[in-house]
Amino acid sequence: MRFLTRAVRSLRDADPAWGASVPPVYFSAGFEKEDPEELARLFAGKDAGFIYSRIGNPTVSAFERAFSSFVSARGAVAVSSGMAAITALVFALSSSGSKVALSRGLFSGTIALFRGVLRRAGIVPVFFDPLDFPSVEKALSEGVDFVFLEVISNPGMGVPHMDSIAVLSHEKGVPLVADCTLTPPGVFSPQKHGVDIAVHSLTKYISGNGTVVGGLIVDTGLFDWTKYKSEPIVSAASKAGEFALLYVLRKDVVQNMGFSISPMHAFLHYLGMETLPLRIKQHCHNALALAEFLAERDEIVSVRYPGLKSDPSYSHACNTLDGLFGGLFTFELKSKEECYAFVGALKLARNIVNIGDSSTLIIHPASTIYADASEEEKRGAGITEGLLRVSVGIEDSEDLIEDFENAFIKIYG
Ligand SMILES: *Cc1c(COP(=O)(O)O)cnc(C)c1O
Numbered sequence: 001m002r003f004l005t006r007a008v009r010s011l012r013d014a015d016p017a018w019g020a021s022v023p024p025v026y027f028s029a030g031f032e033k034e035d036p037e038e039l040a041r042l043f044a045g046k047d048a049g050f051i052y053s054r055i056g057n058p059t060v061s062a063f064e065r066a067f068s069s070f071v072s073a074r075g076a077v078a079v080s081s082g083m084a085a086i087t088a089l090v091f092a093l094s095s096s097g098s099k100v101a102l103s104r105g106l107f108s109g110t111i112a113l114f115r116g117v118l119r120r121a122g123i124v125p126v127f128f129d130p131l132d133f134p135s136v137e138k139a140l141s142e143g144v145d146f147v148f149l150e151v152i153s154n155p156g157m158g159v160p161h162m163d164s165i166a167v168l169s170h171e172k173g174v175p176l177v178a179d180c181t182l183t184p185p186g187v188f189s190p191q192k193h194g195v196d197i198a199v200h201s202l203t204k205y206i207s208g209n210g211t212v213v214g215g216l217i218v219d220t221g222l223f224d225w226t227k228y229k230s231e232p233i234v235s236a237a238s239k240a241g242e243f244a245l246l247y248v249l250r251k252d253v254v255q256n257m258g259f260s261i262s263p264m265h266a267f268l269h270y271l272g273m274e275t276l277p278l279r280i281k282q283h284c285h286n287a288l289a290l291a292e293f294l295a296e297r298d299e300i301v302s303v304r305y306p307g308l309k310s311d312p313s314y315s316h317a318c319n320t321l322d323g324l325f326g327g328l329f330t331f332e333l334k335s336k337e338e339c340y341a342f343v344g345a346l347k348l349a350r351n352i353v354n355i356g357d358s359s360t361l362i363i364h365p366a367s368t369i370y371a372d373a374s375e376e377e378k379r380g381a382g383i384t385e386g387l388l389r390v391s392v393g394i395e396d397s398e399d400l401i402e403d404f405e406n407a408f409i410k411i412y413g
Contacts, residue, residue, distance in 0.1 A: 003185075003186070003277055004277050004278075006069070006070045007070055007185075007273060007274050007275075007276060007277050008274045010065075010066040010067070010069040010070040011023065011062060011065065011066035011069075011270075014062060022267075022270070022271070023058075023059050023062035023063065023066075023267060023270060024058075024059065025059050025263050025264055025267045026053075026057055026058045026059045026263050027263060027264070028053065029052060029053050030051070030052050030053075031049070031050040031051060031052070039051070045251075053260065053263065054255060054258060054260045055250075055255050055260075056250070057260075057263045057266070058263075059263035059264075059266050059267055060078055060260070060261055060263055060266040062266075062270065063078055063266040063267070063269055063270040063273075064076045064077060064078050064216075064266075066270060066273065067216065067218070067270075067273060068218065070185065070273060071185050071190075071198075071218060071220075072191070072221075073191075073198075073218045073219060073220050073221055074219040074220065074221035074242065074243070074246070075218075075219050075243065075246040076216055076217065076218045076219070077216070077217045077246060077249045077250060077254060078202070078214065078215070078216050078261045078266055078269070079214070079215045079216070079217070079254055079259040079260065079261055080213070080214065080215065080259050080260060080261045080262075080265075081201070081203065081213045081214060081215045082109075082179075082181060082199070082200065082201025082202070082203060082204075082213075082214075082215040083109050083110075083113060083201075083215065084215050084254075084259040085199045085200065085201070085215030085216055085217050086110055086113065086179070086199055086215075087113065087117075087118075087257075087259070088217060088249055088253045088254050088257065088259050089177065089197065089199060089217055089249070090118060090123060091253045091257070092232070092233070092245060092248045092249050092252070092253050093145050093146050093175070093177075093228075093230065093233065093245075094123055094145040094146070094230060095122075095123075095230070095231060095232075096121060096122030096123070097122050097124075098122075098123055098124070098144075098145045098230065099123075099124045099125075099126050099142055099143060099144045099145065100114075100123060100124070100125055100126065100144055100145055100146060100148060101126050101127075101128055101136075101139040101140060101142075101144040101146070101147040101148065101174075102114060102125045102126065102127055102128070102148050102149075103127070103128060103129075103130040103148065103149035103150065103153070103160065104127050104128065104129050104130065104380035104381070105130075105150075105153045105156035105158060105380040105381035105382065106148075106149075106150055106153065106154075106179070106381075107150065107153075107154045107179065107181070108365075108369040108370055108372075108373060108381075109369075110148075110179070111373065111377055112372065126139045126142050126144055127139070127380075129380075130149050130153070130158060130160035130165070131158055131160060131161075131312075131313075133161070133164065136165055136168060137168060140168055140169065140172050140174070144172075144174060145174060145230050146169075146174050146175045146176070146177055146197075147165065147169045147174060147175070147176050147177065148177045148178075148179070149165070149176075149177075149178055149179070150178065150179045150181075150182065151178050151179070151180055151182065151183040151188050151320065151321075152182040152183055152306055152313075152317075152325075152326050152328070153381065154181065154182055154328065154355070155328070155330050155365050155369075155381060155382070155383070155387070155389045156304075156380070156381045156382045157304035157305065157306060157311075157313065157328070157329065157330055157382070158312075158313050158382075159306050159313040159316040159317045159320055159321070160316065160320075161316055161319075161320075162178070162193040162194065162195070162316075162320045163193055163194060163319070163320075165194075166193060166194025166195065167194065169194075170194065173227060173228075173229065175196035175197055175223045175228070176194060176195050176196050176197075177195075177196065177197045177198075177199065178190060178195040178197070178198055178199070179199050179200075179201075180195075180198040180199065180200055181199075181200055181201040181204050181205075181356075182204075182205075182326050182327075182328055182355075183321065183326055184200065184204075184205045184206050184276060184280060185276065185277070185280075186276060186277050186280040186281070186322065186324065187280060187284065187321055187322060187324045187325070187326055188320065188321055188322060189322060190218070190220045191220050191221070191222060193320060194222065195220055195222070196219075196220055196222045196223035197217060197218065197219060197220065197223075197245070198217075198218040198220060199215065199216070199217050199218070200215065200216045200218070201213075201214075201215055202214035202215055202216050202269045202272070203215075203354065203356065204354070204355050204356025205276060205279070205280055205283065205327065205356040206269060206272050206273055206276055206356075207268060207269045207272035207356075208272040208275065208276065208279050208356065208358060209272065209357070209358050210352075210354060210356070210357030210358065210359075211268055212264075212265045212268050212269070213265070214261055214265050214266070214269050215261075216269075217249060219245050219246055221242075223245075224242065225237050225241070225242055225243075225244035225245050226241060226242065226244070228244070232248050232252055233245060233248055236248045236251075236252075279358070279394055280324065280327070281324065282394040283326075283327030283356075283392055283393065283394060284307070284324035284325055284326060284327055285397065286327070286360075286392045286393065286394065286395065286397045286400060287305060287307070287325070287326065287327045287328065287329055287390075287392040288305070288307045288308075288325060289397040289400075289401065290329070290390065290392055290397065290400050290401060290404065291303055291305035291307065291308055291329045291331075292308065293401045293404065293405075294329075294331050294404065295308060295310065297408060299333065299408055299411075299412050300331050300332060300333060301331075301332035301333065301334060301386060302331065302332045303329060303330070303331040303332070304329060304330045304331070304382070305325065305328075305329035305330075306321070306325045306326065307324075307325030307326075327355070327356065327391060327392045327393075328355055328389065328390070328391050328392070329389075329390055329392070330365075330382075330387055330388065330389045330390070331387075331388055331390070332384060332386045332387050332388075333386045333388065334386055335385060335386055336364065336366065336367065336385045336386065338386065338411065339364045339385075339386060339387070339388050340364065341411050342388065342407050342408075342411055343362055343363075343364065343388070345406070345407035345410040345411055346362065346403055346404070346407050347403055347406070348360060348395065348399060348400060348403040349361065349362045349390065349400070349403060349404075350362070351363060353368055353369065354391070355389075355391035356391060357391065357393060358393050358394050359393040359395065360390065360391065360392050360393040360395060360400055361390070361391040361393070362388055362389065362390050362391075363388070363389055364387070364388055364389075365381075365383050365387055365388075365389050366378070366383050366384065366385050366387060370383045
């Protein structure tokens with residue numbers, strides 16, 4: 001099956017009971033067993049089945065299997081948010097005292113997570129500049145448990161040289177984890193570039209429509225977990241072999257930390273996945289059209305979009321992405337005041353903080369998502385007072401260009 005077909009036909013057994021074409025939503029906290037022996041066998045892990053919805057739910061499982069088959073992965077674990085996905089992964093791969101190699105300029109929530117909760121849990125970040133190879137080598141020489149980066153950084157817009165970072169990580173025997181939120185299936189193929197684990201905020205492009213929050217951890221199948229050196233994977237590998245990461249995520253971290261996703265939300269993410277390949281093309285085409293329009297305007301200081309030939313990340317993006325460059329771009333005006341006036345003058349684009357919505361959203365990062373960041377963190381992510389971030393929707397690109405043009409005329413005459 002090819003890409004579009006897999007998106008809608010990955011799930012073969014949506015409803016074995018009645019043949020419903022989409023997975024039924026199982027709203028039940030617990031699952032009844034006639035025979036106490038049966039429940040005991042499930043608890044002992046001797047049979048597969050459902051016990052309690054924090055541990056596993058048929059709708060959630062259907063979505064996980066469908067997504068995993070869609071992207072030809074080893075397996076996937078769905079959780080309540082993108083942040084829960086990152087947190088769960090950190091606790092599956094490392095413990096107190098572990099070092100983790102982190103790229104600079106990550107999503108603000110990820111930076112805040114490592115700066116706060118994870119630092120208190122004893123997990124030490126070692127930062128590297130994803131565009132500077134010696135800095136990656138230096139971070140990896142410090143005995144880290146894994147490498148974490150974003151394929152396109154949000155909102156820095158940089159694209160690292162993924163293949164060489166993957167080679168280096170694997171030489172050190174550590175997995176490469178990529179936050180693929182900005183680069184969902186259709187834009188980036190993790191396996192082709194040595195990515196061992198893909199994490200997604202489902203909230204954005206996969207779910208689409210800007211409805212519900214959710215996260216996903218995908219084991220792409222490249223990494224041999226029997227060779228991983230840290231607990232709790234080492235113990236799990238003796239039981240679960242190549243499925244050790246999925247085993248630890250499910251049986252230890254997600255279940256016990258309570259990161260489970262609601263079956264209703266899993267259902268909505270499943271629906272989003274079916275139309276993702278069509279929607280993501282329109283997001284990307286619109287983003288390119290609008291970024292090209294802005295690049296020609298005299299009023300702006302700069303524009304960053306990896307799909308622009310003039311962008312510093314263009315050549316890496318061409319080697320790394322599947323011919324589409326994502327739905328997000330940033331551009332700079334001269335001051336915060338100009339940014340506020342510009343956002344106020346737009347009629348179609350909406351001042352909303354998330355990304356990946358069907359409609360176009362714009363924010364001023366310095367006063368919102370980066371308001372609590374240090375000067376160094378802002379520099380790492382390229383945040384200035386004049387920067388605006390645009391998440392381009394699936395409207396007609398002509399309407400979006402008109403909206404931006406009218407805003408320029410209103411403010412600058
Ligand atoms: C939004 C986002 C997250 C966090 O996802 P939530 O679903 O909001 O928890 C993580 N990484 C990136 C790149 C994001 O854009």
